[in-house]
Amino acid sequence: MKVLHNIVLFGYGTFGRQLYKNLTAIGYQVRVITGLDDYVELESDKDVDITRINIKRNDDIFSLNINADETIFYCAMNQTATNLFLVLTLKSLYPKSDVVSISNSNETTRKLKYAGASSVIDLYEATSRRIVNVLTKPAVSKALDEIVYNQNDLQMLEIELPQDTFLEGRYVNEINFRQMGLILIAIIDKELGYELVFTDHRINHKLDSGDILVIVAKKEDIERFKEKLIS
Amino acid sequence: MEKTPTHKLLSFAYFLESSKRYNTIKNFFYNLMENDEYPYKKYFDMFMIFVILSSVTLLVMDVKQHIPGWLDDLDLYFVTTIFIVEYLLRMWVFSDIHRVIIDVFEESSYFDKKINLFTLAKAIVKDKWAYISSISAIIDIIAILPSYRGLRVLRVFVLFRAFKMLRYTKSLTGFLYVLKNKKFELMTLLTLSTFFIFIAGIMLYVFEGDNENPNIHNLFDAFYWALITISTVGYGDISPVTPEGRVVTMLIIITGIGLISFVTSIIVSSFNERLGVLREDRVIQAVGKKKKLTVVCGYGLLGRLVVQGLKKEGVEFIIIDKSEEMAEMAYNDGHHAICADASKEEIFKKLDINKRVSHVLCLTSDDIQNAFIAVNVKSLNEKVDVSARCSDHEIAKKMEFAHVDHIIMPEEIAGMMGAVYAGEPVAFEVLLSIIEEKEKTQINEITITEDSFLDNITLGEVNFEKLRLILLGVFKQCEGSKLGEFIFNPDSEFVLNAGDKLVCIGYSTAIANLKRKM
Numbered sequence: 001m002k003v004l005h006n007i008v009l010f011g012y013g014t015f016g017r018q019l020y021k022n023l024t025a026i027g028y029q030v031r032v033i034t035g036l037d038d039y040v041e042l043e044s045d046k047d048v049d050i051t052r053i054n055i056k057r058n059d060d061i062f063s064l065n066i067n068a069d070e071t072i073f074y075c076a077m078n079q080t081a082t083n084l085f086l087v088l089t090l091k092s093l094y095p096k097s098d099v100v101s102i103s104n105s106n107e108t109t110r111k112l113k114y115a116g117a118s119s120v121i122d123l124y125e126a127t128s129r130r131i132v133n134v135l136t137k138p139a140v141s142k143a144l145d146e147i148v149y150n151q152n153d154l155q156m157l158e159i160e161l162p163q164d165t166f167l168e169g170r171y172v173n174e175i176n177f178r179q180m181g182l183i184l185i186a187i188i189d190k191e192l193g194y195e196l197v198f199t200d201h202r203i204n205h206k207l208d209s210g211d212i213l214v215i216v217a218k219k220e221d222i223e224r225f226k227e228k229l230i231s
Numbered sequence: 232m233e234k235t236p237t238h239k240l241l242s243f244a245y246f247l248e249s250s251k252r253y254n255t256i257k258n259f260f261y262n263l264m265e266n267d268e269y270p271y272k273k274y275f276d277m278f279m280i281f282v283i284l285s286s287v288t289l290l291v292m293d294v295k296q297h298i299p300g301w302l303d304d305l306d307l308y309f310v311t312t313i314f315i316v317e318y319l320l321r322m323w324v325f326s327d328i329h330r331v332i333i334d335v336f337e338e339s340s341y342f343d344k345k346i347n348l349f350t351l352a353k354a355i356v357k358d359k360w361a362y363i364s365s366i367s368a369i370i371d372i373i374a375i376l377p378s379y380r381g382l383r384v385l386r387v388f389v390l391f392r393a394f395k396m397l398r399y400t401k402s403l404t405g406f407l408y409v410l411k412n413k414k415f416e417l418m419t420l421l422t423l424s425t426f427f428i429f430i431a432g433i434m435l436y437v438f439e440g441d442n443e444n445p446n447i448h449n450l451f452d453a454f455y456w457a458l459i460t461i462s463t464v465g466y467g468d469i470s471p472v473t474p475e476g477r478v479v480t481m482l483i484i485i486t487g488i489g490l491i492s493f494v495t496s497i498i499v500s501s502f503n504e505r506l507g508v509l510r511e512d513r514v515i516q517a518v519g520k521k522k523k524l525t526v527v528c529g530y531g532l533l534g535r536l537v538v539q540g541l542k543k544e545g546v547e548f549i550i551i552d553k554s555e556e557m558a559e560m561a562y563n564d565g566h567h568a569i570c571a572d573a574s575k576e577e578i579f580k581k582l583d584i585n586k587r588v589s590h591v592l593c594l595t596s597d598d599i600q601n602a603f604i605a606v607n608v609k610s611l612n613e614k615v616d617v618s619a620r621c622s623d624h625e626i627a628k629k630m631e632f633a634h635v636d637h638i639i640m641p642e643e644i645a646g647m648m649g650a651v652y653a654g655e656p657v658a659f660e661v662l663l664s665i666i667e668e669k670e671k672t673q674i675n676e677i678t679i680t681e682d683s684f685l686d687n688i689t690l691g692e693v694n695f696e697k698l699r700l701i702l703l704g705v706f707k708q709c710e711g712s713k714l715g716e717f718i719f720n721p722d723s724e725f726v727l728n729a730g731d732k733l734v735c736i737g738y739s740t741a742i743a744n745l746k747r748k749m
Contacts, residue, residue: 007653012623020644023653051510072653100644100652104532119659121648126666127641131533131618132540134637135525135590139676139706139732141248142714147703148662154719158657183720185701185736196660198672200699200737214661216703218719219516 005098006070008084011077012050015102015123019076020048022133033064035077053105061093069092075101075117076204091116092168134201147216156216157183163209172205181221188212237346239709241336244329261324268519277319283396287309314375318368324354325362331355336471358687367574370394409501415709416497424490431483432457438475446470461487507555507570514549514567515581521547524587528573528604529595530557533620537594538566551578553595572601576611593619605635610669619658622673674734675742681729691723698745700737707731 007023007030016032023030030048048088050106055062055077073090075083083101090099103109103116109120133141147154161167168176177184189205196214197203205211215222234546247253262269267285289306292298339346364369374391410417436453446469447453455468455505469478518524525548526533527540534550537563541548550568561568571578573593582588591608593601601619608617618637621627627638639669652659664670679685685693706731707715717723717734727733735742 005653015642018640018642019649021649022646026650026654028653037544055242064665070616075647075651084429100649102649119652119656119663121645122667123535123645123651125643126644126648127620127639128533128536128540129666130644131594131620131637131639132544132546133538133594134618135541135547136544137676138714139734140674141708143676143703143734144666144674146717146719148651156651156655156658156662158655178720178722181720183701183703186657189659195665196657196663198701198736199743200672200701212657214658216719 005072006067006187007031007072007074008064008066009074009076010055011075011083012045013046013076016074016076017169019074031064035082055082055089058089058093061089066094068097071097071172073097073099080104084108084111085114087112087117153218154216155219155222157222158212158214159222159226159229160212161207161209162229165197166211167207168209168230170207172199172207175207177215180225182215182225184213186213186214217223232489237348237351238350238521241551244336247327247329248333257327259326260320264321264324268516279313280396282310282313283393284455287390287393311375312653314371318371318375321368321371322359322362324477326358328355328358331358358725364555373642377612390407408479409498409505412505417494419499420490420494427486428454428491430463430477431461435471435476436481437473438473438684444469444476445473457483461486461490463487463491473690510562511569511571514569518547518567518582519548522587522675523547523589523592524549524582524589525592526551526573526579526582527592527594528552529593529602530561530568530592531596533596534592534594535564538564542566549582574600574607579608579611582614584608588615590616590618595620602626602630602633602635606633609634611729632653633654671738673739673740673741673742674736677733677742677745677749679727679731680730682749685727685730685749686729687732688689688727689723690721690725693727698737700735700745701739703734703736704732705731 005028008030009023009030010033012020012032012034020030020032021208022140028050032048032051033055034052036052041071048050051064053064054063075086076082080103084143087099087101090097098119100119100121101112102113103120105122106122107127109122109209112120126148130144133144138174143184147156166168172187184199187205188194188196188211190208190210191206192203197205199205213224217225260340263272263275266272286306289298289302289366293303313650323393331354332351336346338344351668364374370391374394375386376388376391413687432450435451435456436447440450440453442445446707447456452564454660458468459466460480463484470482525546527538527541527548527550530538530550534552537550538550548567550558550566551571552558552561552568552574553570555570558568558570565694569578573579579588591604593604593608595601595604598621601621605617605701608615613634616636619630619635620639620641621630622640622642625641629712630638648659648662652664664672665674692703704719705721705725705727706717735745
């Protein structure tokens with residue numbers, strides 16, 4: 001079901017390395033691009049596919065032969081200005097491409113979004129939330145640890161309903177997700193436009209193929225659910 | 232052993248040392264007079280200021296109209312008694328005589344020396360002399376003097392009582408510190424100006440003293456003129472009449488301008504230096520009353536965001552930053568902030584780490600600095616909950632070794648989220664909106680209190696749908712900040728008890744609603 005994208009990662013600093021690790025861990029092929037002189041090779045980087053280019057030149061980027069339609073670009077250069085420049089470049093070269101950038105403040109996030117980044121990860125926003133949560137909402141921070149940050153049994157993921165499943169045409173309220181070990185958090189209902197809606201609202205969605213369910217569950221329960229959807 | 236007076240004295244000293252009551256009383260007076268953090272000290276200070284002001288008022292009134300005799304007596308006996316008692320009390324709490332006696336005895340018995348009343352007396356006097364010779368004690372004793380009515384000049388010493396007020400107001404003592412700090416510079420300038428006045432005075436006396444100038448009768452007049460001129464006051468009651476005298480005048484006026492501006496600049500700059508310390512004292516006093524204080528070290532990008540979050544959640548915090556600029560910025564943003572080095576123990580001692588500090592967040596951009604701060608804090612008090620930001624995995628391991636409670640790695644958190652985006656863009660959006668709390672839907676925790684409507688019922692009986700909440704899971708039996716096991720998606724037979732924590736997703740109003748119901 002899941003389309004495995006190509007991934008191009010610009011920048012291989014502390015964040016870049018971490019992102020590379022996380023992406024390869026879930027099975028992606030990652031191509032790393034760095035500037036000509038802002039990368040120091042380490043012993044552990046032997047297996048990493050790294051290309052050095054002059055990021056300021058369009059020709060250098062074209063020479064990478066990227067199929068932009070099936071690629072997610074991550075901009076994780078060390079400098080905010082470089083990331084902003086990269087987003088602008090990529091968006092102007094490949095208007096339909098999916099560009100994610102790292103940011104370090106609200107202000108930068110705004111600029112990156114304006115430049116066309118499809119999503120922006122604020123390095124400090126999430127971190128600061130977490131620090132505050134550890135202090136004021138320890139249960140929340142531990143629950144999020146289990147679900148998001150620790151790669152263990154629990155997962156949060158999205159499932160797009162395929163054609164002709166047992167859910168087709170039924171209402172959310174009729175189905176006991178909890179009994180299947182799944183907690184439905186949010187839904188994108190095609191009939192209601194493509195907006196993301198949390199399921200705490202009192203809207204009883206009718207499920208159709210193409211709807212996207214966001215679910216938190218244990219791995220095994222997810223697998224079982226997926227099998228059930230296909231059969 | 233025979234009972235010599237020395238031994239009696241010694242056993243009395245030991246008695247005082249062990250007497251709980253004596254020590255409590257002494258401690259009380261010490262706190263009342265010397266401890267700024269003691270809550271009742273300010274009442275004592277206010278009372279003393281009142282006594283001093285009334286005494287000074289009486290002095291001034293006495294000049295033109297005679298005050299009634301009883302008021303004079305009141306001034307004489309009541310005020311003087313208070314001052315004398317205060318003086319003696321301060322001398323008493325300044326140090327412990329009985330400790331001195333014990334020390335002297337222990338030392339002499341160690342060296343097998345015979346104890347001698349004279350050496351003992353000498354040690355005691357030496358001990359108390361440190362108090363008697365201090366500036367504030369001298370002012371105190373001079374302030375008692377005017378009670379002796381024989382000498383008229385002594386009346387003026389009542390004004391020393393006004394000086395006594397300095398002791399009761401902290402900001403004024405700050406000024407004395409300034410003068411003390413710049414003692415060397417000020418003394419140099421004083422010597423220099425005395426020298427100039429001396430030379431100029433003598434020169435003028437030589438040129439004009441022998442009847443040339445009718446206003447200069449003696450050397451004192453010449454010195455007086457020199458001082459008035461060099462200080463650029465220039466009354467003009469004495470002015471030079473000979474060309475030689477005028478040349479001298481011109482020279483010392485130029486010197487005078489230099490000297491005056493020099494003194495001014497020294498005092499002003501010294502005040503600027505002192506201002507930071509005064510502010511620091513005030514900040515520490517302001518947060519001093521809080522029992523659970525969170526210390527945020529570092530006011531960079533991350534520090535600022537964390538502080539915003541803490542403020543929203545109503546957590547009491549203080550910011551420490553090594554850089555003056557950052558501390559100033561935090562202060563201007565309306566937070567309690569101090570410029571200090573968090574990797575040194577001094578600042579944490581000042582904040583009373585053993586009693587007041589509950590959490591320390593090390594958020595500087597330098598991993599090593601964070602590790603340093605964390606170790607510093609943990610070594611001072613292991614119970615303080617320390618979170619440290621870290622980017623380097625190797626340093627993180629070292630922090631773990633130092634028992635840092637929470638190691639927070641921004642790159643890891645963001646990296647994880649970046650990876651989620653690749654496969655699950657929708658889940659990513661959900662995550663972002665929950666974590667960053669930008670939308671109204673948020674994730675929160677609710678603790679079940681005793682005898683509330685959720686205590687001791689099964690989950691099946693709770694209609695979360697009606698509460699408009701999505702229950703993610705439950706932490707069983709949480710005691711204080713210790714969390715039990717996380718039970719994800721518990722079934723409808725699951726029994727809730729007081730002390731359990733529910734983790735829910737929902738509108739902020741729905742969560743607030745449930746909290747209110749508890």
